[in-house]
Amino acid sequence: METKNLWPTYTEDDLKKLNELSEEYKDFISRAKTERLCVSEAIKMAETRGYSDIKALIKEGKKLKTGDKFYAQHMNKTMIFGIIGKESIENGTNILGAHIDSPRLDIKQNPLYESSEFVYLDTHYYGGIKKYQWVTIPLALYGVVAKKDGTVIDIAVGDDENDPVFSVTDLLVHLSSQQMSKKANVVIEGEALDVLLGSKPLDAGDSDDKEATKDRVKAGILAILKEKYNFDEDDFLSAEIEVVPAGKARDLGFDRAMVIGYGHDDRICAYTSLAAILDSEAQDRTSLCILSDKEEIGSVGATGMKSHFFEDTFAEMMELCGEFSELKLRRALRNSCALSSDVSAGFDPTYESVFERKNTAYCGHGITFNKYTGSGGKYDSNDASAEFMAKIRQILDDAKVGFQTAELGKVDAGGGGTIAYILANYGMNVIDSGVAVLCMHSPWEIASKADIYEAYKCYKVFLKDMTAIK
Numbered sequence: 001m002e003t004k005n006l007w008p009t010y011t012e013d014d015l016k017k018l019n020e021l022s023e024e025y026k027d028f029i030s031r032a033k034t035e036r037l038c039v040s041e042a043i044k045m046a047e048t049r050g051y052s053d054i055k056a057l058i059k060e061g062k063k064l065k066t067g068d069k070f071y072a073q074h075m076n077k078t079m080i081f082g083i084i085g086k087e088s089i090e091n092g093t094n095i096l097g098a099h100i101d102s103p104r105l106d107i108k109q110n111p112l113y114e115s116s117e118f119v120y121l122d123t124h125y126y127g128g129i130k131k132y133q134w135v136t137i138p139l140a141l142y143g144v145v146a147k148k149d150g151t152v153i154d155i156a157v158g159d160d161e162n163d164p165v166f167s168v169t170d171l172l173v174h175l176s177s178q179q180m181s182k183k184a185n186v187v188i189e190g191e192a193l194d195v196l197l198g199s200k201p202l203d204a205g206d207s208d209d210k211e212a213t214k215d216r217v218k219a220g221i222l223a224i225l226k227e228k229y230n231f232d233e234d235d236f237l238s239a240e241i242e243v244v245p246a247g248k249a250r251d252l253g254f255d256r257a258m259v260i261g262y263g264h265d266d267r268i269c270a271y272t273s274l275a276a277i278l279d280s281e282a283q284d285r286t287s288l289c290i291l292s293d294k295e296e297i298g299s300v301g302a303t304g305m306k307s308h309f310f311e312d313t314f315a316e317m318m319e320l321c322g323e324f325s326e327l328k329l330r331r332a333l334r335n336s337c338a339l340s341s342d343v344s345a346g347f348d349p350t351y352e353s354v355f356e357r358k359n360t361a362y363c364g365h366g367i368t369f370n371k372y373t374g375s376g377g378k379y380d381s382n383d384a385s386a387e388f389m390a391k392i393r394q395i396l397d398d399a400k401v402g403f404q405t406a407e408l409g410k411v412d413a414g415g416g417g418t419i420a421y422i423l424a425n426y427g428m429n430v431i432d433s434g435v436a437v438l439c440m441h442s443p444w445e446i447a448s449k450a451d452i453y454e455a456y457k458c459y460k461v462f463l464k465d466m467t468a469i470k
Helices: 012-031 035-047 054-060 216-229 233-238 264-278 309-320 326-334 349-354 386-398 420-424 449-465
Strands: 069-074 078-083 093-099 104-115 118-126 139-146 152-157 195-198 239-245 250-252 258-261 286-292 337-341 367-370 403-405 429-434 436-438 445-448
Touching (some): 012 449, 035 264, 054 069, 054 309, 069 309, 078 309, 093 449, 104 216, 104 233, 118 239, 139 233, 233 239, 264 286, 264 449, 286 309, 337 449, 367 449, 386 449, 420 429
Parallel strands (some): 337 429, 367 403
Antiparallel strands (some): 104 118, 104 239, 139 152, 139 239, 250 258, 258 445, 436 445
16 A cells, blocks of 8 residues: 655645644744753743643642643653543543653763863763764753752753854864774764863963963863853753754755754654644543653653653542542543654665665655554564554544554664553553654754644644544
8 A cells, every 4th residue: 555745735725834834843943952941832832822730720729620721841851731621531531642852962960171172071972873973063052050059050052143052073084094994883982972162271371380270271161151151160060951953943955845953853743742732622532742751761760751740640630620539540541542652764765775665654645653663573562453543544534634654664674662652551542653754863854844744633633533442
């Protein structure tokens, strides 16, 4: 069964909506390059649509009823949005789940050092990356520095046109004969991914004291940080600073049919899921959208999908609706249906050998469903049921949403995972769905605007029309 390129099928109205959504998405990922920024932007968007913080509702003793909209966030890195439906929550909910963390470089706890009159930040890479892709490109710094007095300082430098940028250096080709003989996974070592910050020494005056003239470039950088941000070197111990590609998301190609940007995985699904629930009203079943953290490193930690935040928020929601009991919570989770909204590998003819043409995702052919992910022998995968897939086919066909099915490359070529299996642990029906992406996990990923549009349409239809699977 072949899928078709969707561009020839679009009306003028479709193209207008598609382009508007794409512009909004490009703006979002250009401004929200970290989990904290995604959460901050999402809260702003939600509050303008009438969403209330669940913590405030609990504190004020208010209840939730049909049509009410709420959000919950934890540690500024993970969020849940909800719209209370007409039916009892015990009958199940419709859930969109995406993640907002992306591969990057994180600075270490004691990162700042000077070597041969250059100053660097020592880093540890986060998530699966090809390390050689992160050298010689402009980089930006985002994050927070928390001081002992409770002050939290926001760091954002590298994306404003008046900002400096940073970089990881590489060896010149003229001296690279030994380096070029190495395997790709070690041609750049992890410990070599140190970010160049500066090279101008602080004036030490006429002092002959060796200590006074030692590490003067580092002293100069620290003086700038003190003046601009009011923090000292020791404050790096309680900092969370991420190193990400500098620059905005842009249209790609003369036809402007694609978007190139940092963080498509998985903010392309997070944004379309968020936009879908924000553009929805109360349905028969309660609607939820999860934006989780830490998926790229196994969904671990207090803000990852394996934490109890989702389940705890679900319980709080039921309590505010007057429905909570432990048994009803278990029934509600088991009766829910979910889309694990995550990107898939787009077919790239340059690297055709790792794809299986009949079961691959093509850019511009609509949202992609992966019945299972995992690797070799479906290891670590959730395998969605035939009945659930049939229901999805029905509601999407009825709504004229373009979709395709795929696997993540040839069976023995590799593979990957999502949050689907974590939601499936509750016994709910869940399947992976998302946008096909080229150059996944690279500093600059590529996706089709048509697939962004179809993902948004799919997520709206799912919230509206999905029913319990008998």
